[in-house]
Amino acid sequence: MARKAQIAEQSTVPIAPSVKANSNGRKWDFPPLDKGSFTPMYFQIQTQLLKMIQSGQLRPGDALPSEDELSRACAVSRMTARHALQSLKSQGLASRHKGQGTFVSQPRVEKDIMHLSGFTAEMRALGLHPSSRVLGAEMTPASAEVASRLRIEVEAPVFHLQRLRCADSLPVAIEEVWISREQFPGVDQIDFSSASLYRTLRERYGIRLSRADEILEARASTTREADLLKIPRRSSVLSISRTLWSTDGKPVETAQSVYRGDRYRAVLSIPATAVE
DSSP, X not given: OOOOOOOOOSSOOOOOSOOOOOOOOSOOOOOOOOTTSSSOHHHHHHHHHHHHHXXXXXXXXXXXXXXXXXXXXXXXXXXXXXXXXHHHHHTTSEEEETTTEEEEOOOOEEEETTSOOOHHHHHHHTTOOEEXXXXXXXXXXXXXXXXXXXXOOTTOEEEEEEEEEEETTXXXXXXXXXXXXXXXTTGGGSOTTTSOHHHHHHHTTOOOEEEEEEEEEEEEOOHHHHHHHTOOTTOEEEEEEEEEEETTSOEEEEEEEEEETTTEEEEOOOOGGGOO
């Protein structure tokens, strides 16, 4: 038995697969709706559009029919047509661009929070091309919070790495990592725009990871986060605080990651051992 915990923005956020101008020149042909069915008409329309998306007939960035076009093609009210489009948007399958129309969105990325893996491995497993832009990489004194998590002295030198993480060139996450200089000498000399941090820890420093303690929360983006992720300000984001531990019981890193709420959802499988 499994339950999926989905932490994702329910209101549509415009994203940027290359959007085509919605000229509405396409002729939309829909099978007749079953108006005698117990299935609501908006849901029948939504289902037909979903099939077109899943089959590849409609691809990310393609324009969806307008409310008026849906209304005429399916012989329903504009309110019913609007409901069908809103349902797709609430599932993250479509996004509305002011003055242009409604478009098919890129599919959300599912993050399995019960499985510990790095961003690069996660994206490749999903068939996406990962890339990173280093926003900052410097030695800095440990704050009280960072020192507590890494179990080092306050103001002890730590390597602070900030990266913008992209999937198929689309910004999807901002990641900040702090690791002890004493534990990992020379780590500040590595180019992490292309190198994997976890692979570096494993292959260069012989670290074997055992577990991660994570705290997840949904919140509004800051102005800086919104600008970097190319989303409207105060959009929903998934924030994950993490401390990573080695097999010898020592903290390896502490990190703070922020994921786009319109592109990510956390997935959790829970065994039914406690269910009565």
